[in-house]
Amino acid sequence: MKKIFRYITLSIIGLTASCNDDYLEHYPLAELTPENYFRNAQELESYTNAFYNQLPDALDIHYYNPHQADDEARNTLPDEFRGTRITPGDGGGWSWGALRRINIYLEHSHQCTDEQARLLYDGIARFFRAYFYFDKVVRFGDVPWYESALGVDDEGLQKPRDSREFVFEKMLEDIDFAIEHGRQEKSAQLITRWTALALKSRMCLFEGTFRKYHGLDNWEEMLQECVKASEELMDAGVYSIYTSDPNTAYQELFIAEDAIVDEMILARQYTENIPLVHSANFYTLSASFGRPGMQKSVVDSYLMKDGSRFTDLPGYKTMQFYEETRDRDPRMQQTIRTPGYKRIGSDQASVPDFATCVTGYQYVKYVLSAQYDAGRNTNDMPIFRYAEVLLNYAEAKAELGALTQTDIDRSIKLLRDRVDMPNLDVNAANADPDTYLVSEYPNVSTGADKGVILEIRRERRIELVREGHRYRDLMRWKEGQRLAEPFYGMYFPGAGAYDLDQNGTIDLVLYEGSAPAPVPGRQYQRLGELVLEHGLNGGRIVNLPDITKTWDEDKDYLYPIPLDELLLNQNLTQNPGWAE
Numbered sequence: 001m002k003k004i005f006r007y008i009t010l011s012i013i014g015l016t017a018s019c020n021d022d023y024l025e026h027y028p029l030a031e032l033t034p035e036n037y038f039r040n041a042q043e044l045e046s047y048t049n050a051f052y053n054q055l056p057d058a059l060d061i062h063y064y065n066p067h068q069a070d071d072e073a074r075n076t077l078p079d080e081f082r083g084t085r086i087t088p089g090d091g092g093g094w095s096w097g098a099l100r101r102i103n104i105y106l107e108h109s110h111q112c113t114d115e116q117a118r119l120l121y122d123g124i125a126r127f128f129r130a131y132f133y134f135d136k137v138v139r140f141g142d143v144p145w146y147e148s149a150l151g152v153d154d155e156g157l158q159k160p161r162d163s164r165e166f167v168f169e170k171m172l173e174d175i176d177f178a179i180e181h182g183r184q185e186k187s188a189q190l191i192t193r194w195t196a197l198a199l200k201s202r203m204c205l206f207e208g209t210f211r212k213y214h215g216l217d218n219w220e221e222m223l224q225e226c227v228k229a230s231e232e233l234m235d236a237g238v239y240s241i242y243t244s245d246p247n248t249a250y251q252e253l254f255i256a257e258d259a260i261v262d263e264m265i266l267a268r269q270y271t272e273n274i275p276l277v278h279s280a281n282f283y284t285l286s287a288s289f290g291r292p293g294m295q296k297s298v299v300d301s302y303l304m305k306d307g308s309r310f311t312d313l314p315g316y317k318t319m320q321f322y323e324e325t326r327d328r329d330p331r332m333q334q335t336i337r338t339p340g341y342k343r344i345g346s347d348q349a350s351v352p353d354f355a356t357c358v359t360g361y362q363y364v365k366y367v368l369s370a371q372y373d374a375g376r377n378t379n380d381m382p383i384f385r386y387a388e389v390l391l392n393y394a395e396a397k398a399e400l401g402a403l404t405q406t407d408i409d410r411s412i413k414l415l416r417d418r419v420d421m422p423n424l425d426v427n428a429a430n431a432d433p434d435t436y437l438v439s440e441y442p443n444v445s446t447g448a449d450k451g452v453i454l455e456i457r458r459e460r461r462i463e464l465v466r467e468g469h470r471y472r473d474l475m476r477w478k479e480g481q482r483l484a485e486p487f488y489g490m491y492f493p494g495a496g497a498y499d500l501d502q503n504g505t506i507d508l509v510l511y512e513g514s515a516p517a518p519v520p521g522r523q524y525q526r527l528g529e530l531v532l533e534h535g536l537n538g539g540r541i542v543n544l545p546d547i548t549k550t551w552d553e554d555k556d557y558l559y560p561i562p563l564d565e566l567l568l569n570q571n572l573t574q575n576p577g578w579a580e
Contacts, residue, residue, distance in 0.1 A: 034108040041117035047105055048121045051128040052191075054098055057268055058278030058381045061468045062366050065290070069470040071298050071461065073359050073487035073543035074290035080471075081483045083550030087560040087579045093139050094562050096146070102129045103149040123181035124191045126174035127199065133171050134203045137164050138472060141558045141575060145170055160571040165218065168207055172225065175200045179229075186238050188259035188267045188380070194238055198265045198384040200229035205392045206476050209399060213443055213478040214557070223396040230393035234410065239263060239386040246420035251334035254366050255344065259380040266384040270377065279375040280366035285356050293352075293359030294336050296488035296540055297440065298465060301458050302329045307422035311436035321352075321360065321490055322502045330419040331462055337362045339501035345369030351500040351507045354523050354530070358543055359489025365466050382467055387415055391460045398453045399445075412456065415463055429455045443478050475557055484551040488533070489541030495527055512536065552577060 037043055060067065065078045079085045105125050112118045129147075136143045142161040147170070150156045175196055182193030208222030233239070242263040243249050253260055259267035270276050283289045300311055305327045310316055316324070325338040332338060337352045341364065352362040368377055390411040397403040405426045413423045433451035437458060438444070444453055460473065474480055492498065492510060500507040508523045509516060515524055533539030555577025566572050566580065574580050 034104060035111075038105070038108045038111045040112055041114050041121075044105075044109060044112055044117055044121040048124045048128075051098070051102060051125065054128055054131060055266075055268060055383055056468065058270070058280060058377070059283075061268070061381045061383070062280050062466050063283050063289075063292070064468065066471045067468040068292075068466060069474055070482045070485070070487065071295055071465050071470045072292050073295050073489065074292050075358055075544070076290055077544060077547055077549070080556070081549050082547060083484070083552065083556070085556070085560070087574070088562045090562045090564045092562045093135075093559060094565050099129065099132050099146060100149050102132065103147060106147070107149060119181040120183065123178040123196070127178035127182070127191050127196050130171040130174040130178070130203070131199060133167055133174075134199070134206075137167055137171075138206065138475070139559045140561060143167060144572075158569050158571055161573065164207075165216075168203075168222070171203065172200075175203070179232075186261060186265070188261050188264045189269055191266070194233060194236070195266045195384060197229045197233040198389055201226050201233065201389050201392045202384070204229060205396050206472060208396060210476040212399060212445070213476065220400060223400050226392055226396040227400070230389050230396070233386075233389055234393065239265060239389075241387060241390075241414045241418050243418050246418065247330055248334065249418050250331050251364065253385075254382070255368055255379050257378055257380070259382070263386045264380070264382055264384075265386060265389075267380040267382055269380050272376070272378050275376075277375065278377045278381065280377045280379070280381075281368055281370075281373045282375045282377075284363050284367055285353070285373060287356050291356050291358045292363065293357040293489060294361035294363065294465070295359060295543075296361070296490070298461060299324065299332070299336075299361055300436065301440075301461055302332045303421070303458075304328060305330070305421070309434055309436070311434070318491055318493070320492070320498075321500050324491075329421055329462065334419075335363065335365045335465060337364055339503075343367070343369065345371070349501065349503070354508065354525055359487075359541055361489060363466065387463055388467075388469070390414060391456065391463060395453070395456045395460065398449050398456055401447065401449055403449060403452060408452075412459055415459065424452070424455055424459070426452050434458075440482070441477065441479055478553075478557070480556055481551045481553065484549040486533075486545075486549075487543035489543065491538070491540050492532060493538040494532070494536055497522075 038047065065072075065074065065076070066080045102125050106122065109118050109122055109125070133143070133145070142164050144159050145162045145167050146156065148156070178191070178196035179193055179200065182196050183190065184193055186192060186194055204222045204226035208219045208226055211217065211219035211222060240262050242253055242260050244252060253263065259269070270278055284292060300316070302310060304310055310324075310328065322339050325332065333341070337350060339351075340349055342349055344367070346369070352360045354360060356362070366377070366379060366381070368379060372378070394403065394407060394411040397407050403426060408424050408426055416423055429451035430448055431451065433454055437454040441454060441457060444450055457477075461470070464470075474482055495510045495512050497506045498508045498510070499505060506519070506522055508525065510525050510527055510530065512527050515526065518524065527536060531542045531545045533542050555575065558575045560578035561572060561574055566574060
């Protein structure tokens with residue numbers, strides 16, 4: 001039975017502290033004012049526990065639609081993909097309550113005379129301030145920097161936006177402090193020195209590549225900071241890539257009841273004992289919540305088992321499900337249903353269910369046995385894992401033009417070794433850049449490292465799929481136009497009966513007109529309701545063909561500031577292209 005980790009206990013305490021935030025903001029009772037709180041390690045710990053509520057939950061990680069970007073198709077589209085975002089009156093992510101609580105803590109923590117405890121919890125607070133501002137910079141670009149808790153009449157509330165360069169320098173000060181004073185013991189539930197290094201690796205890769213591809217200055221410095229943080233974590237030898245059977249190891253990471261601490265640097269914990277559960281099974285397998293499915297472009301990106309490129313094969317565009325899933329990178333069969341798939345706890349092979357998956361490429365990542373289907377998942381969810389740090393390291397080095405085969409051998413190779421895949425060859429990749437990836441990422445910088453940059457992007461997409469990274473990746477690479485392209489699913493030549501797993505039994509019937517007499521065990525889809533790109537002449541499944549998607553290169557990489565905020569603070573300016 002799953003044990004209650006300390007993080008769960010702290011989260012509950014944190015929720016309680018969060019409910020009592022008003023006592024630290026409005027001071028209704030003299031005995032609860034900041035001046036006579038923050039006196040000892042227990043009070044510092046209790047207050048900082050509330051900061052953990054900033055971390056993403058399971059829905060943010062595996063389901064929140066914009067995060068999955070062009071990796072995933074559903075029967076709905078968010079405004080970001082449709083080009084229908086408008087400037088909101090209020091809300092819109094422009095919220096500062098979490099920052100105020102952090103700054104209240106940092107203004108008063110000196111009241112604790114236990115210096116060791118104060119430095120530890122100050123480091124946690126500054127981790128979360130960097131984390132808070134990372135989200136704001138990604139979303140809005142320039143934002144006001146506040147390092148004190150302002151009152152309602154404070155003149156600081158009327159300050160203009162600070163440049164993202166200034167804000168990022170302040171974030172680096174915070175995260176470096178968190179690294180210096182963080183816990184040395186690794187924990188998948190608590191912020192540690194290693195969590196801080198992972199955040200620094202992530203945020204510096206984002207900022208470095210965003211600046212590079214959006215034409216801003218000092219991108220090299222940010223990428224060098226990413227390399228430095230990644231190397232420090234790698235050299236410490238505290239984490240490793242989890243391995244077991246190459247045909248199951250990758251999937252095991254995401255179905256584990258308790259986060260596998262070999263690789264999971266930080267995870268969101270779930271347990272039935274409180275209860276604190278999530279709905280990955282339900283959202284993945286229900287017909288009621290978007291019917292999510294992997295997009296065809298991701299399937300095409302997986303390499304063959306021998307390391308060769310699937311998209312180099314003749315006729316790859318018209319391969320059907322059984323053929324296209326044979327002899328591929330084992331991570332494919334551990335991420336989506338492929339022929340022979342058996343659900344956990346079942347001896348019966350299952351093909352994709354088109355009633356619950358719009359593309360036919362149905363996820364198995366995070367999916368547990370049927371007993372958890374009614375919204376009762378208890379598998380922990382990844383927030384930071386070592387694999388991401390290795391990918392950050394390799395990408396930053398490649399974008400700097402400093403990547404060597406040795407760098408690949410200590411990063412990408414470890415991910416491929418897990419699933420018994422051949423290593424990435426730097427010279428071969430650069431000598432022959434994949435034309436398919438070139439078409440996927442037209443903005444990749446030309447130069448000697450173009451081929452390996454593309455291959456690292458492939459690796460990142462495959463390794464981190466459905467972990468909430470893809471939207472930000474497209475934003476920093478200036479590849480947002482991918483969101484305006486059609487999303488596709490499986491290829492079918494037209495109406496007919498299909499044995500998807502080639503076991504001698506018909507699994508799916510695509511038909512025109514009236515439905516045929518049903519046969520038990522078969523799925524039925526009417527052409528026209530399930531749309532193929534060439535109509536009755538076949539093609540890939542087209543997701544939401546009647547919805548027009550657009551992307552505005554001049555404005556859509558940043559979100560708009562709400563109109564009410566512009567009225568309240570006349571010194572704020574709106575992001576380019578958004579209505580004032």
